[in-house]
């Protein structure tokens with residue numbers, strides 16, 4: 001008998017075809033997230049699930065589906081899954097690392113430039129027909145070239161952002177729980193500093209830390225107070241890394257100059273007041289959303305799921321401890 005797999009949201013057809021070759025698949029083609037109750041119902045009797053970061057795979061969900069062998073997330077981040085509980089229950093968890101680094105780093109730059117130069121509000125003015133022609137004092141933004149970029153989290157995406165900063169001839173600072181090797185720092189042209197120094201000295205602060213309890217509200221009111229009044233905050237990591245309420249206050253009261261955000265604390269809802277602010281560029285969690293990259297992520301998640309259910313070690317196993325126990 002073929003193993004049974006639930007696909008919780010729309011993914012690429014070719015990925016579905018791959019899973020369907022080896023498994024019996026039920027796929028949610030409506031692309032509206034299941035409610036927690038629906039998810040529980042749909043998971044009944046499934047050996048594997050291919051899910052998105054909009055699906056919360058909690059200990060309770062795992063406990064109620066003891067037959068589940070693999071949770072394959074179509075994302076590099078997996079904070080939507082209780083990995084500790086999955087490991088305890090010997091359930092494999094997989095993700096899609098590597099394939100989205102460059103696309104996310106590209107988009108981080110899209111946010112940096114849009115936020116620093118006020119592209120979104122200028123676009124809005126132009127579309128509304130309110131622009132009456134060129135003027136010296138109109139739409140003034142902040143330069144990016146030759147400024148100081150502060151990268152929080154020098155992982156694969158943070159490194160990609162640093163590489164791209166070369167073209168803008170920037171001074172690049174970074175902070176991380178673990179300092180990179182000297183050769184890496186040299187290759188990237190980055191300088192390690194503590195978080196306080198980075199926040200004080202950077203013109204652009206960009207966040208690339210994973211979401212863990214220790215990184216929740218990594219940027220809150222005290223950190224925003226440390227930043228320059230002319231600084232821009234960029235977040236293309238996970239929403240809860242920033243205290244969004246504090247950020248709205250900081251932007252309203254001009255503690256900092258602007259923000260470029262791709263992620264939000266309570267997606268899909270923005271914090272009250274956020275969308276009213278002019279000094280922001282706000283994207284709906286699209287940093288990895290290029291055709292090529294999303295296709296790769298979708299195929300990777302499918303391949304992880306198929307491998308795990310065929311008794312092979314999935315290529316992108318997050319909780320490697322589970323493997324020896326199976």
Ligand code: GLV
Pocket residue numbers: 074075076077078100288
């Ligand atoms: C997207 O946000 C991802 O984690 O892949």
